[in-house]
Amino acid sequence: MSRFLILRVRDYTFEEFTEISIKRLDKEKIGNHMATIIAEKVWYELGSRDVRDVIKIGRLVDNIPDISIVIKMMKNKRLLQDLHNRASFILMLQRLSIANPLLVLSL
Numbered sequence: 001m002s003r004f005l006i007l008r009v010r011d012y013t014f015e016e017f018t019e020i021s022i023k024r025l026d027k028e029k030i031g032n033h034m035a036t037i038i039a040e041k042v043w044y045e046l047g048s049r050d051v052r053d054v055i056k057i058g059r060l061v062d063n064i065p066d067i068s069i070v071i072k073m074m075k076n077k078r079l080l081q082d083l084h085n086r087a088s089f090i091l092m093l094q095r096l097s098i099a100n101p102l103l104v105l106s107l
Contacts, residue, residue, distance in 0.1 A: 014043055018040070021038065022039065024051055028059060034067075035058070037064055038058055038067055041067055046071050046075060
């Protein structure tokens with residue numbers, strides 16, 4: 001038997017995510033207005049429901065315009081990681097002599 005317990009928890013609503021983000025960023029000495037903007041941008045622009053992303057951004061920015069810059073950098077990093085992962089997967093399939101690795105990716 002596994003020593004881990006798997007719990008299924010429903011996703012946050014946007015309102016819950018924002019409230020949690022504001023409370024968590026308050027511990028980082030970030031005001032409600034800036035915390036709300038960070039939460040909105042993480043939810044809508046980054047497409048993340050992870051409060052850890054809110055905390056990362058909160059720690060990196062000093063002003064509201066910087067939020068968009070950091071969000072853009074995070075999106076670009078995720079895109080590059082996705083491209084790297086796909087390229088690595090294709091190389092692995094080629095090494096395994098899969099005839100058309102792009103066909104596997106489209107499945």
